[in-house]
Amino acid sequence: MAQNAHAARPGEQTPAVEDDHKGPKGVIKVPQRLLMGPGPANAYPRVLAAQSLPLLGHMHPPFFAIMDEIQEGLRYLFQTKSPYVLLVSGTGHAGMEAAIANLLEPGETIVVGNNGIWGTRVADMAGRFRGNVVELKRDAGQTFSLDEIKAAVQEHKPAVLFLCQGESSTGTHQNLAGVGDLCREHGVLLIVDTVCSLGAVPIFADAWKIDCIYSGSQKVLSAPPGAAPLMFGQRALDKLKGRKTKPATYNLDLNLIGDYWGWFGKRSYHHTGMVSMWYAMREALEIAREEGLEQLWARHNAMHKRLWDGLKSMGLEPFVEKQADRLISVNTIKVPEGVDWAAVVKNAMDTFNVEIAGGLGPTAGKCWRVGVMGANAHPAPVDLVISSFQDGLARQKRSL
């Protein structure tokens, strides 16, 4: 093409453009699937539709108004009056990293409750940020007692304690009773991961004295993956403001991102807000609010029971030994001896268009994982999962 047609700078070569188009041309094609694994869950149609609305600028007043609505919705979900709530741009991992990067300084001690992949990852992150990492370990399928948490806090005198409320790699639900009080008493900041539990089971950030909670968009909220709800209580904010060092990550520095979300009374540009994703979250949060938290919790509990009534009737058992440790949103199911778990997963997809998942990390090969979350926590999807197990196991009996 003529050199003056484009804006290459003097001296820059412009060889012929190469194109070797192998992939399918034309408009994207996406099959329909029922997503009953640990997430993403299917999104609400209204949430997906919001993403096709025209973009606004990330510094426009009408967009700020939508951010205000999101913050209101987050306060409701977290049950907090804290002004310090926002969406981290990214998935739950970005929320996790934002929490650790901003609340832990190099050389400080963090006690990490590690009973699955999320604790392992937090320990890895905290080490990269040059924290002194103490892992409180439990086997997959177990949770921590208040007594052992207390002993660890007393022994290690950490700056930060991390616990995962809903451990989706193992299917456990961490009891948080008394942990907030314990942390206040010892001057410890409490970070709780609720990526796959927020909205499915009760949590009260203020009443339970939790300093930082983060979550994900693609589980109970049934929005697409890409936004991590996050809250800081006043003690977390004070820690952030009083840091001796800058957080290692500029991209997730909550001093700067908080400034964009109006935490400090104005709105300063940090990075471009994820406009379509924020629209989706505004809708997802409003849908949760229209239903109401108590109803949301009760629906998830009822669907969890419905799932297990079906699974137990065919002899399947929970991977998590104790009833009180079992998570209701991501359910782990023991693989019976001699059964090919992967064949059951494959059959569910091939025959029913249903995703169920195998284990992850410490549970790989030992269990299936079934998510009953948000838009999918209803009788029809749950019953389809039960049918897919019945069919998958029956096929193996025939072939065993």
Added chain:
Amino acid sequence: MAQNAHAARPGEQTPAVEDDHKGPKGVIKVPQRLLMGPGPANAYPRVLAAQSLPLLGHMHPPFFAIMDEIQEGLRYLFQTKSPYVLLVSGTGHAGMEAAIANLLEPGETIVVGNNGIWGTRVADMAGRFRGNVVELKRDAGQTFSLDEIKAAVQEHKPAVLFLCQGESSTGTHQNLAGVGDLCREHGVLLIVDTVCSLGAVPIFADAWKIDCIYSGSQKVLSAPPGAAPLMFGQRALDKLKGRKTKPATYNLDLNLIGDYWGWFGKRSYHHTGMVSMWYAMREALEIAREEGLEQLWARHNAMHKRLWDGLKSMGLEPFVEKQADRLISVNTIKVPEGVDWAAVVKNAMDTFNVEIAGGLGPTAGKCWRVGVMGANAHPAPVDLVISSFQDGLARQKRSL
């Protein structure tokens, strides 16, 4: 509600749920705007529509096929045969941080071309990652000559050189002729920011010997904000693989994310892919390919000229002195003495529903910034911007 209706754990208090719904209830409302600032630009309707397609799981083969298509599209945009391309989950800032975090080790020297806000931010990031930061500074509106880049490389012997091709805070276009050769000669890795230039002006990753390029989704590609296209050449990959320390950020560790994108021959879970956003990017990349890079570059250049024909006819002048330094995608326009720049911006929005922007960082108050990018690089939007300047300036003449 009855305690057994939900899944609170023994001992956990469940006070009454509080709701203080102040924001508007019901479905989200979004006004229509023409986004002619530095970004986001308006998205293509086909791109927005893709985001309302049903979610797939992030580990499903049909989703991997879409990721393959995205990678093909990225190779085309970057003009590279490198296998090491992917979308970073986040905006251009996440791309920037991924580049710096993965290619710079603590204690290594980075020379940062700093002639605007992006250089300033890279310097900040590199410092947080404990790099030895050398800033090569130029006033806003100027670019770097090959000679001064060469002198800096010879003097400081950096591990990494950072340059911004399209500096959107100042409106400059960095000439890259000879820089790749220089870097190879001195064993320096070259990182180039193309957030607001990719697709508008020529760049050839392989022919120009660039080791790492990152960009943004919401500019010339006209997708929503939230994905950062990124490429590593073989030398960048070798550096990543040979690191003595882990990157400080787990969330953006390209060893792990690359593994999800199939860089090393398999697909391992790192974090949940941003499903809807990836759909949007697949469409945006396909649209760019359907038009063709040469046509895309020529269209942007023609619309830049059309904009300036109109602006110059009313006596406005470029903020950037030298023609050869001017960026065509984000145009900076000098604010004439005595003119209230903010009133022109406000009038454009109030009267025309058009966003134009003021300066940023070193150019705040000194210029306007007009983006002519992607879906908006067409005569009608450009002419509307010209009209909005005519009207805004005429109103001031009346009132001055």
